[in-house]
Amino acid sequence: MxxxxLSIEELIYCFYSEGLFEQGMGLKQTYFPDMDDEQFELILQASCRSLLAKNFLNYKLENHRYVLTSDISLIIKSLNYSNHSLKISKFIENGKQDSISLHISENGVYQHNMLYEGQVHQITEISGSELTNVAxxxxxxxxxxxxETSELKISLQQTAFENMLTYAEENPMQLQSFLRQFAYNPTLTEDFTRDLIATKGKMNSIMLLAFNEKKEPQLEHILFFVPGIEKTWFINKSEDVYIVSECNKxxxxxxxKERLEIFKETV
Structure with missing residues (x-):
C-alpha cells in the first residue's frame, strides 16, 4: 500500500506540472486569494524543492524541466478524473463535518483524506476489495x-421522510409515535428514534459520483446514515421511497457491488 x-502548495504544483492549470488555479483562489504572481512563483519554487526532497520529481535534461514521477502522476490524474468517486461525510464534535473521498479510476483506487482544514492532502492507494472496510x-x-435476528424496516415517502427530520430537530417528543405508523418493531423503532433525536436529524452520508465527458461530477446516488449507541442505521432511497434499516458491512x-459494476471483479 x-x-x-502533499501540502496544498505541493498539490497545486502537481496540478500545474500535469498541465491541469484550472484545478491548480482553483486551489490557489481558494487558499491564497490575495497572493500576487510574484509571491505565487516563490510558492511554486519552494514546492518544487520539497517535492524533489520526497523523490516525487524527475529532472528531464532534454527540456530542462522537472516532471512528476510516473506513480505520482497517476495519482494526480486520478484526483482530477475518476470514473466514480465516493464522498463519505460524517458529523464530528461541535457539529462540524469531516469527509474522505474514494476515487475509483482506471489507474487504481485511491483514498483521499484532507487534514488540517485542507492544508494537507493524504492519498493512499487501496485495493478494490478494501473499499467496504475503509468506508x-x-x-x-x-x-x-x-x-441478531430482529430487523427494523421503515418505509417513508418523501413528505414523511422530511417530517421525520423535522420532528427530530423541533419536536422530538412526537417522533416515536409518528414513526410507529410506518414500522412494526417497537423496540428497534425506539432505538432508532433515540439515535435520530441525538443527532437532531443530522445524518452522515455516502455520495456516489460519476463524471461526464466534461469531467464534471454528477450525483448518481446518495445513502444516509444515522450513527447510534449500539447500531448504525442505513437510509436508502429506492424510487420514491426512503427505507430505514440496520446497517452492517x-x-x-x-x-x-450493485452500484460499482465496472469494478465488480475487484470489489
Missing part, C-alpha cells in the same frame, strides 16, 4: 452479530 502526503471503518459500521458491500 502506497501513501503520500465501514470511517462510518463505524460493524459486522452483523450472529445472534455485508449490506454496504452488497450496495457497492
Amino acid at each position: 502506497k501513501s503520500i502526503s 465501514a471503518d470511517y462510518m463505524n459500521i460493524k459486522d452483523k452479530k450472529q445472534d 455485508k449490506l454496504l458491500e452488497s450496495y457497492f
